[in-house]
Amino acid sequence: MFKIKKKKVLTVAVAMLLAISVFLTGCSSNQPAAPDAPAKVMKTSYNVGAEPKSLDPAISTGVPETHIQTALFEGLVRIGEGEKVTPGIAESWTQSADGTVITFKLRDAKWSNGDTITAEDFKFAWLRALSPELASEYSYQLYYIKGAEDYNGKKGTADAVGIKVVDPKTLEVTLAAPTPYFIALTAFHTLYPVNKKVVEANKDWALKAETYVSDGPFKIQEWKHNDQVIVVKNENYWDAKSVKLAEVTFKLIEDNKAALTAFESGQLDGTEYIPIEDIDRLKAAKILKISPYIGTSYYRFNVTKKPFDDVKVRKALTMAINRQMLIDKVVKGGQLPAYAFTPPGMVDVEEGKDFRTVGGDYIKEDVAAAKALLAEAGYPDGKNWPADVSILYNTNSNNKLLAEAIQNMWKTNLGIDIQLHNEEWAVYLENQKKINYNISRAAWIGDYADAMTFMDMFVTGGGNNQTGWSNAEYDKQIKEIANKSGDQKVRIPAMHAAEKTLMEDMPIMPIYYYTLPWVIKDNVKGAFRSSLGPIDFKFATVE
Numbered sequence: 001m002f003k004i005k006k007k008k009v010l011t012v013a014v015a016m017l018l019a020i021s022v023f024l025t026g027c028s029s030n031q032p033a034a035p036d037a038p039a040k041v042m043k044t045s046y047n048v049g050a051e052p053k054s055l056d057p058a059i060s061t062g063v064p065e066t067h068i069q070t071a072l073f074e075g076l077v078r079i080g081e082g083e084k085v086t087p088g089i090a091e092s093w094t095q096s097a098d099g100t101v102i103t104f105k106l107r108d109a110k111w112s113n114g115d116t117i118t119a120e121d122f123k124f125a126w127l128r129a130l131s132p133e134l135a136s137e138y139s140y141q142l143y144y145i146k147g148a149e150d151y152n153g154k155k156g157t158a159d160a161v162g163i164k165v166v167d168p169k170t171l172e173v174t175l176a177a178p179t180p181y182f183i184a185l186t187a188f189h190t191l192y193p194v195n196k197k198v199v200e201a202n203k204d205w206a207l208k209a210e211t212y213v214s215d216g217p218f219k220i221q222e223w224k225h226n227d228q229v230i231v232v233k234n235e236n237y238w239d240a241k242s243v244k245l246a247e248v249t250f251k252l253i254e255d256n257k258a259a260l261t262a263f264e265s266g267q268l269d270g271t272e273y274i275p276i277e278d279i280d281r282l283k284a285a286k287i288l289k290i291s292p293y294i295g296t297s298y299y300r301f302n303v304t305k306k307p308f309d310d311v312k313v314r315k316a317l318t319m320a321i322n323r324q325m326l327i328d329k330v331v332k333g334g335q336l337p338a339y340a341f342t343p344p345g346m347v348d349v350e351e352g353k354d355f356r357t358v359g360g361d362y363i364k365e366d367v368a369a370a371k372a373l374l375a376e377a378g379y380p381d382g383k384n385w386p387a388d389v390s391i392l393y394n395t396n397s398n399n400k401l402l403a404e405a406i407q408n409m410w411k412t413n414l415g416i417d418i419q420l421h422n423e424e425w426a427v428y429l430e431n432q433k434k435i436n437y438n439i440s441r442a443a444w445i446g447d448y449a450d451a452m453t454f455m456d457m458f459v460t461g462g463g464n465n466q467t468g469w470s471n472a473e474y475d476k477q478i479k480e481i482a483n484k485s486g487d488q489k490v491r492i493p494a495m496h497a498a499e500k501t502l503m504e505d506m507p508i509m510p511i512y513y514y515t516l517p518w519v520i521k522d523n524v525k526g527a528f529r530s531s532l533g534p535i536d537f538k539f540a541t542v543e
Contacts, residue, residue, distance in 0.1 A: 042542040044524050045249040046535065047259045047271035050394070050425035051226045052252075056206035057192040058129040058136050061464070062429065063445065063533060068250050069189050070534040071231050072214040076104050076122070076171075076186040078538075079530055083449055085184050089117055089193065089215065089238070090171075099178030099486050100146075104186075106169045109238040111195050112219035119171040123163045124196040127151075130161065137433065137463035138190040140456060141447065144179045144483070178486020181450045188447050217243045217538040226252055244541045254425070256397050263519055270520035270527070272535075276398050279332045279517060290334055292531040293516035294345045295445035296454070298338065299391070299406075299509040302435055304468035307386065312377040314506040317439075318363060320370035320413040321406055323512055330405045331398070333517040338510035339363040342499060345531065346451040349492045355451045359496050362503035363510065367413045374414055382415025390419035393441035394428040402511075403441065432466045442466075445514070445533040452482065455495045458502055469507035474498050 048064040057069055076090035091107035109117045126145070129136045130152045143149040145163060150156030162174030175182060185191060195213045198205050205211045209223045217239070218231035229250040233243050251268060253259040256275040262268035274282065282288035301308040301317075308314055323337030336344070339361035346355035371381070379385050391407065393399040400422065407418045418439070423431065432440055444464075446453045456462065459478050460470040477498035482491040502508070520527060523543040528536040 041246045042244055043247040043249070044245060044269045044527075044537070044540065044542055045251060045267075046520075046527075046537075047251040047253050047262070047268055047273060049259070049271075049273045049396075050252060050254050052229070053426045053429055054206065055212070055220075055223075055229075057189040057194065058125065058134060058138075059206075060189060061137050062425065063443075064252070064425070066189060066534045068229055068231070069192070069216075070536050071216060071218040071248060071250075071538075072212075072220060073189065073192040073216040074237075075188065075192050076106075077183060079184070079187045079532070079536075081528060083530060083532070085187070088187065089122075090186075093183065099180075100175045102173045102175070102183065103166070104171045104173070106171065107238055108169075109215065110236040111198075111213050111215050112234050112236055113195070113198070113213050114236055115195055115197065115213075116168075117193060117215055118168040119165040120168070121193040121196050122171050123165050124199070125194040126163055126191060127158050127161060128194065128199070129190050131158075136190065140459075140463055141185060141188060141190045144175050144177075144182050144185070146174045146176045148176075177484045179483075180486060180488070181448045181452070184448045218245075218248060221247075228252055239538075243538060245537055248537050254395055260519075269524050270518065270535075272516060272518035273396070273398070274333075274517045274519065276330060276332055276401055282517075282519065287519055289516075289518050289520070291516040291518065291529050292345070293445065293514040293533065294343055294449070294531050295443060295514035295533070296338055296341055296343050297335075297402075297443050297511045297514060298341070299511065300432070300437075300440045300442045300467050301507055301509065302437055302439070302468055303507050304435060305438065307377065307379070307389075308438065310377045311505055312373045313379070314509070316370040316373040316377070316414065317410060318370075318506055318509040319366050319373070321409045321509075321511070322365060326402065326405055327512055330401055331512065333515045335512040335515050338512050340499060340503060341508065341510050342451050342454040342495075343446075343513040345446075346449065346454075347488075347492075349488050355492070355495075359499060362500065371414060374416075379414075379416065382417070385416045387417070388419070389416075389438045390421040391439045391441065392421050392423065392428065392431065392437040395422045395424050399441055406511075435466060435468050440466075442508070443514070447532065449532070451492070451495050451499075452478075455482070455498050458507070467507040469505065471501055471505055474501045474505075477501070 048067045050064045052065040054060045074088045076088055077085050078088040080086045089106055089109050090104040093104045095102050126142055130139050130142050130148055132154050139152045147156050147160040147162055151158055151161050164172040166172050198213045202211055209220045212220045217237050219234040221232045222230040232247045256273045259271040259273050263271050301314050303309055327335045344354055344356040348355045348358045391403045393403050403420050410416050410418055431437055456478055457464040459475050477494045481494035485491045525541050527540040
């Protein structure tokens with residue numbers, strides 16, 4: 001009804017304006033017509049925090065890369081408000097009765113260079129991510145496909161992987177077992193398509209703006225390393241009519257204080273890297289937003305190196321910190337203390353139940369018990385503790401404050417000295433990959449809304465394990481039970497069992513479950529924040 005009334009009002013208004021226009025024209029025919037007001041060009045800017053290690057979707061692993069790639073790419077589906085799965089490059093799909101065969105029908109869509117997107121581009125991209133030669137850390141996200149793990153592990157061939165091009169617009173995927181979340185997973189960057197013709201012609205296609213080709217709402221215009229990535233509206237995007245922004249500048253400012261200063265001085269429209277010391281002030285001013293964020297902050301232990309090859313040491317350090325104090329006095333973003341690894345927000349077997357609530361806590365903070373364990377390991381009151389142990393963290397003032405607080409707790413409660421060591425983003429990622437550290441700051445943000453996105457990363461040889469830890473029982477629960485069943489009554493209990501094993505061996509130290517403190521100007525509307533992390537500017541506008 002409102003729309004009908006509004007239309008009538010507009011019709012009357014237009015008629016009146018026309019009448020006035022005719023009258024004025026008749027009275028003053030020598031006056032030039034007023035020029036049309038130029039259409040407003042909408043632009044915005046957002047800080048993603050660090051120079052991307054890579055913008056190749058098969059290789060990238062970090063949050064900064066994910067923000068930028070969400071603008072540049074689109075998978076078979078896209079995640080929208082309320083974590084709803086919406087059609088992307090696939091306009092529809094069907095699934096076999098047993099859930100193992102999914103057939104995607106692609107829409108008429110083009111790459112940013114005008115090439116037609118085909119099912120072959122998806123097959124090529126997925127096999128490329130699985131290829132042993134590429135060594136993608138996220139290759140395991142494709143293991144749900146029949147034959148994929150064998151191919152990646154050099155035990156099978158690419159031809160045996162269950163990806164079939166039926167015709168240029170039809171992609172058939174055969175899964176190793178029913179996977180309830182696989183369709184949603186196709187929105188994740190490792191499963192983005194890449195332009196087969198472009199990638200085969202130039203192995204360095206993703207290193208500079210001039211050769212970069214993508215299929216999303218925006219295309220890359222400039223990549224000024226360690227400064228900014230500018231993306232502009234992609235006129236070849238299938239849904240270009242929905243994209244109102246002409247340009248988004250992703251700033252690469254690692255210094256939190258500098259980013260906030262840029263925001264408050266009007267040089268930047270938004271950032272999620274908020275200095276801890278400014279959180280209370282921004283809350284009071286009602287500038288700070290705190291959004292849900294399915295993720296866990298934790299420390300990795302290098303279990304291949306003394307003294308962290310001893311589970312007693314790992315448990316002692318894990319039990320000897322006060323998580324709530326770290327939240328209240330250091331990080332201050334309304335986070336929740338993490339007494340297990342998988343955060344709240346994941347479904348359990350019974351409808352309405354949460355995986356974390358059902359699983360409960362596995363960590364008890366107990367300084368006296370921690371000291372006793374450390375003494376049993378040969379370090380009573382910190383004696384004999386090696387002098388060269390350090391916490392590795394990527395350069396960021398918030399990471400430093402957290403590391404200093406934990407360093408102090410370990411010194412006070414256990415009598416051990418830990419050094420601090422920071423590295424810039426790309427070097428830090430590489431040293432984690434090589435397990436070249438003692439203790440390392442880490443974070444994991446869910447890739448899809450199922451506990452498996454946290455559980456499958458610690459299997460033996462997993463690309464994101466990066467601790468040196470291996471456990472046959474853990475592998476069995478994840479690979480042999482949970483990943484081979486589509487029955488929630490089978491797979492979810494297996495994941496609970498796996499998490500119990502993980503927490504008993506403690507190759508990691510959970511610290512807190514994330515929230516997302518961030519700021520954005522009030523005139524930027526419609527920038528969608530998924531609880532899984534990426535910011536999506538597809539439907540954003542600037543008033």
